[in-house]
Amino acid sequence: MPQKVKLADKLYDLFSQMIASGEWAAGSRIPAETDLAHLNRVSRPVVREALIRLRADGLIGPRGRTGNYVLVDGDERDAGYRPIENVADLIQVFEFRFSMECDIAALAAIRRDDSDMNEIRKAGLTLMGEASEDTFGDVDFRFHFAIAKASRNAMFVSTMSMLRRQIEFGMRLVGEFKQGKPANRVETVLEEHEAIIDAVSRKDADAAHAAMGEHIAMSRRRLLGFELPVEWQRSSHFVSNYNHYTENKDLGRHEA
Template sequence: MSATQKTKLSQKLYETLRQRVESGEWSQGTRIPTEMELASQHAVSRPVVREALVRLRDDGVISSKRGSGSYVLNGGNAGPRKFREIENVADVIHAFEFRLSVECDAAALAAVRRGEADLQALYAAHEAFGQGVDDDGFGDLDFSFHLAVAQASHNPMYSTTMSMLHRQIVFGMRLIGQFSSSGSRTRLDLVESEHTLIIEAIATQNEQHAYDAMFEHLSNSRRRLLGFDAVPDWKRHQPTSPG
């Protein structure tokens, strides 16, 4: 099979699978068939399936969990999710600047509005880090945690925005892994401890602490990636009031 034929088959399968999500046939949380099952169902090779699944993950439509499979993130709400690709350091800085605006308020709102189911989802996403993960898997697990925080805000625009940023966010997380692989355990410990502070603030419904913990975590993540501090021109000193 030529590279062109493989690309065409992968594109067709991608569109078919995405349609299942957008139509609601595969709702949020659905575990999709394995690569082998999809290859058999659609009479294509596993590399073709793998390429289609990578595109779905990059679009924020599905997420992979080590040893468990791939799951739908946004169900029937899946739509076009495109931000410009990250091409240079300036793009990385811009992405973090945007995330600091969006995710800190989302964390504060999560502290105000979260329910028990939201807490369980956060704990599950957090505990997944302790099961052992490579650099590629780290990005997906970290994104799942941040998406769970956004979903706990009970404002769908936060979780939708996070899904739109999936590719940019995971790109940065994977770079952190590549640049610090020799100290990956330390990196993992740091992220786990920072996530713990976010969860504790949300669990105790302290919106200011949740805001501050998320701001500190994202600032530290940016520093770990860039190797220097990108001092903000402006910082909100308290979360936006939920009204």
């Protein structure tokens, strides 16, 4: 089944290309939403969604009340990861996410504050009210991105931003190929989100690591319809050891 491309995605790609090519140069003010809607023959909400994604990627930003400005040169923009072309690419994305996001969740549990928890809860539960076949990937990504920000590691945040298209693509495919009612799918994902939220809230790094792993593994299974064999699995003591290391800054230092 061919993947439907949303108007906001097309517009996001167009605006991104204009930044990358220098047509929208660093420091320049981009046209107002109404003008962009008129020029591209779309509604303002479509334009707004594309601009929100550009802001989330750090490509544009507001300056007071004068509008949005380009924040980066075309040469400075992250190249990102190559597009998904087949099932093998999707499997690799899930494998990479499993390796990275489980650690992100563990660190978020250790480092998060009350403000982070509010954002994580809001993003995790938004799925109930806003998710549809077209927006499922975007809404789910917000939750994973909120977890990444709570890890207090800018490299994780940047990498998640670069993976956004691949993650959303996979989530939309899950939405298309999943058997059963959409409401059941949302309820299932909400339960998985709640397990992660609970572990991060309790500052239980081991449980957060495990809950995120379960969520990503189940997302992969929902897409593929079968389990992949486990070729290698990290020791269950890894997160506890890492937590112990971060809490004891002098561990591993040699005395003079």
